[in-house]
Amino acid sequence: xxxxxxxxxxxxxxxxxxxxxxxxxxxxxxxxxxxxxxxxxxxxxxxxxxxxxxxxxxxxxxxxxxxxxxxxxxxxxxxxxxxxxxxxxxxxxxxxxxxxxxxxxxxxxxxxxxxxxxxxxxxxxxxxxxxxxxxxxxxxxxxxxxxxxxxxxxxxxxxxxxxxxxxxxxxxxxxxxxxxxxxxxxxxxxxxxxxxxxxxxxxxxxxxxxxxxxxxxxxxxxxxxxxxxxxxxxxxxxxxxxxxxxxxxxxxxxxxxxxxxxxxxxxxxxxxxxxxxxxxxxxxxxxxxxxxxxxxxxxxxxxxxxxxxxxxxxxxxxxxxxxxxxxxxxxxxxxxxxxxxxxxxxxxxxxxxxxxxxxxxxxxxxxxxxxxxxxxxxxxxxxxxxxxxxxxxxxxxxxxxxxxxxxxxxxxxxxxxxxxxxxxxxxxxxxxxxxxxxxxxxxxxxxxxxxxxxxxxxxxxxxxxxxxxxxxxxxxxxxxxxxxxxxxxxxxxxxxxxxxxxxxxxxxxxxxxxxxxxxxxxxxxxxxxxxxxxxxxx
Numbered sequence: 001x002x003x004x005x006x007x008x009x010x011x012x013x014x015x016x017x018x019x020x021x022x023x024x025x026x027x028x029x030x031x032x033x034x035x036x037x038x039x040x041x042x043x044x045x046x047x048x049x050x051x052x053x054x055x056x057x058x059x060x061x062x063x064x065x066x067x068x069x070x071x072x073x074x075x076x077x078x079x080x081x082x083x084x085x086x087x088x089x090x091x092x093x094x095x096x097x098x099x100x101x102x103x104x105x106x107x108x109x110x111x112x113x114x115x116x117x118x119x120x121x122x123x124x125x126x127x128x129x130x131x132x133x134x135x136x137x138x139x140x141x142x143x144x145x146x147x148x149x150x151x152x153x154x155x156x157x158x159x160x161x162x163x164x165x166x167x168x169x170x171x172x173x174x175x176x177x178x179x180x181x182x183x184x185x186x187x188x189x190x191x192x193x194x195x196x197x198x199x200x201x202x203x204x205x206x207x208x209x210x211x212x213x214x215x216x217x218x219x220x221x222x223x224x225x226x227x228x229x230x231x232x233x234x235x236x237x238x239x240x241x242x243x244x245x246x247x248x249x250x251x252x253x254x255x256x257x258x259x260x261x262x263x264x265x266x267x268x269x270x271x272x273x274x275x276x277x278x279x280x281x282x283x284x285x286x287x288x289x290x291x292x293x294x295x296x297x298x299x300x301x302x303x304x305x306x307x308x309x310x311x312x313x314x315x316x317x318x319x320x321x322x323x324x325x326x327x328x329x330x331x332x333x334x335x336x337x338x339x340x341x342x343x344x345x346x347x348x349x350x351x352x353x354x355x356x357x358x359x360x361x362x363x364x365x366x367x368x369x370x371x372x373x374x375x376x377x378x379x380x381x382x383x384x385x386x387x388x389x390x391x392x393x394x395x396x397x398x399x400x401x402x403x404x405x406x407x408x409x410x411x412x413x414x415x416x417x418x419x420x421x422x423x424x425x426x427x428x429x430x431x432x433x434x435x436x437x438x439x440x441x442x443x444x445x446x447x448x449x450x451x452x453x454x455x456x457x458x459x460x461x462x463x464x465x466x467x468x469x470x471x472x473x474x475x476x477x478x479x480x481x482x483x484x485x486x487x488x489x490x491x492x493x494x495x496x497x498x499x500x501x502x503x504x505x506x507x508x509x510x511x512x513x514x515x516x517x518x519x520x521x522x523x524x525x526x527x528x529x530x531x532x533x534x535x536x537x538x
Contacts, residue, residue: 022126023113027106030133030142033370034102037143038095042388044380046323047145048416051097053078054086055419071238075246076187081147094145101149105142108149109133111156112330118163119204119297120338123345128337130366131277135333136373137270137326144380148323151187154179155197156330162200165216166208173216176201177223184228188247190327192311194224196304203300206293250315260313266321267309270376271329273369278302278332281339288342298335305332322379336365382413387487391494392417394483395451398496403450404443408466414453430463437465444472452479452495459489 043051057078059065070078088097112132116125132138141149161176180197183190198217205213232240282298308324340362344355382388395418399405404425407414411428415421427449432440443449452473455462461470473479473495483494 019122020113020117023110023129026109026113026126026130026133029130030106030109030139031102033134033139033373034105034142037140038098038102040143040385042382042385043094043145043413043416044382045410045412046380047094047097047382048412050082050146051085051089051094052412052416052419054082054084054089057083058086069238071235072241073246074242075189076147076151077185077235077239080182080186081150084150085145089145097145098143101144101146102142104149104153105138108153108156108330109138111153111160112333115156115160115163115330116334116337118160119200120334121341123341124334124337126337127340127362127366128334131274131336131369132329132333134366134370134373135271135274135329136369136376137322137378138329139373140322140378140381141326146323147186148326151183151190152327152330154183154186155190155193155327158183158197159200159330162197162220163204165201165220166204170216170219173201173220173223177220177227180224181227181231184224185231187327188243189324191247192307193304193327193331196300196307196331199300200297203293203297207291257316258318260316263313263316263318263321264309266318267312267325270322270372271305271309271325271332273365273372274329274332274336275302275305277336277339277365278305281335281342284339284342288346298338301331301335304328319379340365383490383492384487387485387492388413388417390483390485391453391492394485394494394496395453398451398482398494400450400497403448403497405451406440406444406449406453406469408452408454408469409462429465429469432465437468440469441472444478445476447478447497450497454493454495456491456493457489 053068053070053074056065056067057070060067070082085097085100088100092099109129109132113125113129116128120128141152158176158179161172161179164172165176176197180190180194184194198221201220202213202217205216232243278298278301282295282302285295285298305328307328309321312318312321312324340358343358343361383391392414395405395414399418399421402425404427405411405414405421406427406429408429411426415423415426427440429436429440440449444452452469454466454469461467478497479495480498481493482496483492485492485494
């Protein structure tokens, strides 16, 4: 008789771990691709803004310090991610804050894998999660210290819960609703994918009876609506205003006005590999005569991947496209994984060694997404950290206590590196009116501005007023160009006050109103970097 201790029976947990070992490979690859970006670049404008807001929230809670009304302008609840990011920033700086996003994105990949496992099968889950994890947008999401990663994680978690509703009942509806509420609160734009989650519940429960399927969808929708309405009522008018302005009636906010074709072309460059493979899944499913709910879910997933590009094209805005497209990718990657799974299990009869060739094709899709992700530039990356260190060093050496710092563009990134300087001493300049221009001129000519920071892209200043500013700095003979540092075609100039020259009559004459219409040079790189293009994009 064979002794029991020689062949111990594996537990169900160990069996699951053994079967799902490919997930560990996916997460390891995702981590290896993302970790270098934790240190590679300086903070993007939004990162600096949200981390600073988090620090201010803690100062408000602990020391009753005043705090700006972020709720009316943020496109996510300021009490959720910013304080968490600020804690990580205090512990380990920007890399630690970004590491939080990496952990959440790895959690999202895990949720995508187990969602695919429930909806389509193990092979679909593997190829879908792998494609998701190595896509360039998702890699950069994992090194982006904003509320995008937590919002995406909870959206993926809601998909995982929705895939369990068929067998688990109302317990999973409650989990799905809670995850959706948190995702929507973290970033209001995720509301656009709530109907997709409801559609998953409907189609996945279709074969159990239409009455039962619609009842569960109605329960989910009711729970989400009631919970979010209650939260908005408790939060107050500032949160409601922020939701309306940044999401519900959003219009062009930052960057240049672009044609819809430009937006869609950019979206195609980033996601065409995924969407085309997902379209192939629909064709294969129809050819295989899959049940209507299965075909419908695949179509739904493709449409989910198009939500962000279509909406950005509607408002003619390119600036926030990259940051919003990642939320829709959790759906079409599973459709793409399903296409590979069906091709492997039912290869064309005419193809010798069909399964091998189809497996290689699936691997090629993942490899292509990986390569494209490595060479593509996303909109939400800051300057190279080496260049940023040079700029900050020059600013710290040139700053004189009690004077102003004038930055042509957004001041958030510079403030992040020099938090000891009071907010009132920073001046961000975009396209000032006559009164503001006179105030800037007066302060410069009175030697009350010790630093002026300006930025150029392809040899062109970011704003029309920057040319007047440069002329003023050179003709007063009071400022030296302390640094000219570049990252590719993007150049930053740091001008510092050298001495007080009193004879500036005429040079600093008041600015008179005029009717000349300035036009800003439409440069895609400048519009996509977020450096000096306007207020932070939401």
